Amino acid sequence: MTANDPSPHHLQLTRDGQLRHFLTLDGLSRDLLTDILDTADSFIEVGERTIKKVPLLRGRTVVNLFFESSTRTRSTFELAAKRLSADVLNLDISTSATSKGESLSDTLLNLEAMASDMFVVRHSQSGAPHFIAESVTPGVAIINAGDGRHAHPTQAMLDMLTIRQHKGGFEGLKVAIVGDVLHSRVARSQIRALNVLGVAEVRVIAPGTLLPKDVESLGCTVYYDMAEGMKDLDVVIMLRLQNERMEGALLPSEREFYRLYGLNRDKLALAHPDCIVMHPGPINRGVEIESAVADGPQSVILNQVTNGIAIRMAVMSMAMGGQLAERQRTQTQGGQV
Amino acid sequence: MSRSVQDSGASLKIVGGRLLDSLDTDAENTALLIKDGHIVAMGEAAARASADGTVNAEGCVISPGFVDLHCNLREPGNGQKGNIESETRAAAHGGFTTVCASPETSPVNDSGAVTNLIRDLASNRASVHVLPVGAITRGLEGELLSDMAGLAAAGCVAVGNGGRGVRNARVLRRCMAYAQTFGLTVMFRPENQALAADGYAHDGVVTSRLGLLGIPEVAETTAVMEMILLAEETGARLHLSQLSCARSVEMLAEARSRGIAVTADVAIHQLLFTEDALAGFDSRFHVRPPLRSERDRKALLAGVRDGVIDAITSQHQPHDTAAKQAPLAATEPGLSTIESVLSLGLELVELNELGFPELMRALTSGPASVLGRTARLAEGEVADLCVFNPEHYWTPADDTLLSVGRHAPVTGREVPGVVRLTLAGGKVAWQHPET
Numbered sequence: 001m002t003a004n005d006p007s008p009h010h011l012q013l014t015r016d017g018q019l020r021h022f023l024t025l026d027g028l029s030r031d032l033l034t035d036i037l038d039t040a041d042s043f044i045e046v047g048e049r050t051i052k053k054v055p056l057l058r059g060r061t062v063v064n065l066f067f068e069s070s071t072r073t074r075s076t077f078e079l080a081a082k083r084l085s086a087d088v089l090n091l092d093i094s095t096s097a098t099s100k101g102e103s104l105s106d107t108l109l110n111l112e113a114m115a116s117d118m119f120v121v122r123h124s125q126s127g128a129p130h131f132i133a134e135s136v137t138p139g140v141a142i143i144n145a146g147d148g149r150h151a152h153p154t155q156a157m158l159d160m161l162t163i164r165q166h167k168g169g170f171e172g173l174k175v176a177i178v179g180d181v182l183h184s185r186v187a188r189s190q191i192r193a194l195n196v197l198g199v200a201e202v203r204v205i206a207p208g209t210l211l212p213k214d215v216e217s218l219g220c221t222v223y224y225d226m227a228e229g230m231k232d233l234d235v236v237i238m239l240r241l242q243n244e245r246m247e248g249a250l251l252p253s254e255r256e257f258y259r260l261y262g263l264n265r266d267k268l269a270l271a272h273p274d275c276i277v278m279h280p281g282p283i284n285r286g287v288e289i290e291s292a293v294a295d296g297p298q299s300v301i302l303n304q305v306t307n308g309i310a311i312r313m314a315v316m317s318m319a320m321g322g323q324l325a326e327r328q329r330t331q332t333q334g335g336q337v
Numbered sequence: 338m339s340r341s342v343q344d345s346g347a348s349l350k351i352v353g354g355r356l357l358d359s360l361d362t363d364a365e366n367t368a369l370l371i372k373d374g375h376i377v378a379m380g381e382a383a384a385r386a387s388a389d390g391t392v393n394a395e396g397c398v399i400s401p402g403f404v405d406l407h408c409n410l411r412e413p414g415n416g417q418k419g420n421i422e423s424e425t426r427a428a429a430h431g432g433f434t435t436v437c438a439s440p441e442t443s444p445v446n447d448s449g450a451v452t453n454l455i456r457d458l459a460s461n462r463a464s465v466h467v468l469p470v471g472a473i474t475r476g477l478e479g480e481l482l483s484d485m486a487g488l489a490a491a492g493c494v495a496v497g498n499g500g501r502g503v504r505n506a507r508v509l510r511r512c513m514a515y516a517q518t519f520g521l522t523v524m525f526r527p528e529n530q531a532l533a534a535d536g537y538a539h540d541g542v543v544t545s546r547l548g549l550l551g552i553p554e555v556a557e558t559t560a561v562m563e564m565i566l567l568a569e570e571t572g573a574r575l576h577l578s579q580l581s582c583a584r585s586v587e588m589l590a591e592a593r594s595r596g597i598a599v600t601a602d603v604a605i606h607q608l609l610f611t612e613d614a615l616a617g618f619d620s621r622f623h624v625r626p627p628l629r630s631e632r633d634r635k636a637l638l639a640g641v642r643d644g645v646i647d648a649i650t651s652q653h654q655p656h657d658t659a660a661k662q663a664p665l666a667a668t669e670p671g672l673s674t675i676e677s678v679l680s681l682g683l684e685l686v687e688l689n690e691l692g693f694p695e696l697m698r699a700l701t702s703g704p705a706s707v708l709g710r711t712a713r714l715a716e717g718e719v720a721d722l723c724v725f726n727p728e729h730y731w732t733p734a735d736d737t738l739l740s741v742g743r744h745a746p747v748t749g750r751e752v753p754g755v756v757r758l759t760l761a762g763g764k765v766a767w768q769h770p771e772t
Binding site for chain 1: 540541542544545546547548549550551553617618620659662663664665666667
């Protein structure tokens with residue numbers, strides 16, 4: 001027996017199945033993920049215009065709540081919100097309210113009092129955006145910009161957009177995720193997205209110390225040997241390796257990691273010739289990936305960055321749309337009563 | 338029911354219930370006469386006697402009062418989370434007449450002076466019997482022996498680690514040898530701190546999916562094995578608290594078969610819930626040891642059924658609201674359970690996962706025997722008893738629960754088992770308004 005339905009499905013979707021928050025890919029259907037990708041596709045063109053704006057969030061206030069710093073992710077969310085014509089407030093919470101002893105709940109109450117419409121949340125603890133989504137006033141959308149080791153759903157979706165652009169779809173693809181899966185919120189979201197979108201096989205390639213317990217239950221096959229895992233690959237996604245992994249006795253040295261799991265031209269040659277190389281950035285050259293590969297013809301790393309803005313525009317506009325539809329429905333029902 | 342039963346010399350008669358005295362007695366439609374805090378007559382003699390007050394227990398079970406081996410009363414020191422008065426009232430509401438008070442107080446109960454303070458507070462304010470458990474090391478810091486002679490003299494029934502680890506096996510060995518000197522049972526929640534590290538959830542499929550920091554099973558099982566071997570060597574009487582793993586139950590059974598004096602308990606929530614309860618980041622279910630797999634849950638249930646696990650404990654940990662209102666990792670572990678142990682246990686009976694006699698044994702005679710006591714309803718015994726209707730349902734809610742802790746596992750859900758009356762030492766500790 002377990003507690004009541006723990007699925008986040010009901011938290012982040014409206015009764016009509018529209019996005020209300022964007023917290024995790026768990027519980028989201030293939031149709032919805034495809035919808036996000038299609039919407040993002042339509043926004044790519046906005047970035048190519050002279051005036052890079054659409055009015056979808058005009059008059060709305062988006063607050064970037066970053067409890068841990070991340071210049072790159074925050075910038076793309078900021079740019080996405082501005083391209084949707086929202087007013088954007090960037091708050092680096094890690095150095096302000098909570099460090100003065102204020103609880104997260106109190107911080108939220110204060111921010112809500114400023115009549116915000118959407119919080120983009122980055123937090124070091126898994127589940128923090130869920131907690132915030134459960135705490136905020138109805139009508140305020142929460143977008144997860146990465147929580148602990150749990151999820152980074154917009155990063156995974158921009159990766160999916162990149163794969164679709166280069167491979168045309170997902171059917172039959174063999175995809176490997178290489179490196180520190182244990183600590184990676186990106187990997188968890190990627191594995192989920194790839195499975196929902198119907199790839200043929202998801203592999204994780206890593207030493208035992210960098211894999212979560214029962215990792216196969218996430219929907220992947222484990223390879224300890226990179227040469228074995230690279231065979232017949234269509235997509236290889238490298239993960240970032242944090243320096244502190246050496247100090248935590250998870251790895252003996254960066255050099256050994258690079259020798260065994262770093263992506264160089266020789267290892268890439270074991271995959272399909274048209275295999276694309278991805279990395280969520282920032283890259284540790286010579287630790288996870290050889291420069292010649294990162295900058296080589298099979299690398300799509302910069303495409304990922306460009307696609308990040310379009311995906312974030314899609315998710316923000318869809319969540320705001322879901323909140324609006326729900327509010328209208330509630331008002332209509334209230335009127336009927 | 339007459340309030341005068343609490344007065345010296347007043348008498349109370351309970352009629353019409355099903356008397357369940359551990360596993361020995363199961364009599365329908367019986368009667369009990371209570372006077373001066375004791376059971377003075379039973380059966381026909383009691384039915385014929387006149388009394389100052391009478392309780393009609395028709396449809397109810399009359400059982401010995403429940404005994405809880407691990408309960409946090411939060412006093413001294415943590416008044417915002419609860420106190421002896423509030424939490425023993427909650428215990429009585431749950432049918433408990435005796436609770437062992439965890440040494441995790443502030444200051445830690447590591448000296449006779451603190452034990453005396455707890456006993457003094459309890460004698461004035463407690464609704465039920467409070468048995469202090471002393472700290473096994475000074476300040477529960479796992480480094481220096483506590484004043485066990487003083488703790489024993491002041492009335493501690495055991496010494497324990499209150500859920501905190503003892504990093505150093507040499508200290509642990511000495512703790513056990515020293516406790517054995519004074520005949521103190523060592524109540525130890527097994528956890529290897531180095532392996533548990535910063536974890537707060539079972540290291541399994543849910544943890545992997547949600548990216549939570551896991552506590553592996555070996556954090557418990559290696560500590561269980563270490564404790565058993567040390568108990569065997571030192572001759573200390575060991576009680577393993579709050580087991581959570583299937584392998585722990587296996588090792589416990591094996592140790593007992595070798596004649597080692599080791600007993601054990603399991604928290605009620607470990608018997609009903611699994612790691613899946615955390616799947617929505619529900620901070621109520623952030624408990625330590627963590628909720629584990631279905632396989633573990635089944636093994637723990639089997640352990641209770643077989644009697645390898647002696648007792649079901651509440652592991653009651655009341656918290657203030659702020660302690661649970663944060664992202665999961667930032668919340669404090671613990672459930673407010675003492676008022677719902679019976680109801681959750683009866684749910685297990687309804688599900689055919691546990692027999693009713695086994696549930697009663699694990700709540701009464703099992704934990705009592707761990708403390709070297711009995712839990713009996715017999716003439717001459719102290720009147721510690723509970724009258725409950727197993728077939729009545731209720732819905733625990735914030736305004737029906739008495740604990741300061743508001744994070745019960747069953748709030749808002751209809752559950753079986755309404756406690757009608759709890760007598761502790763013959764005094765009314767809880768009486769349902771409709772009784």
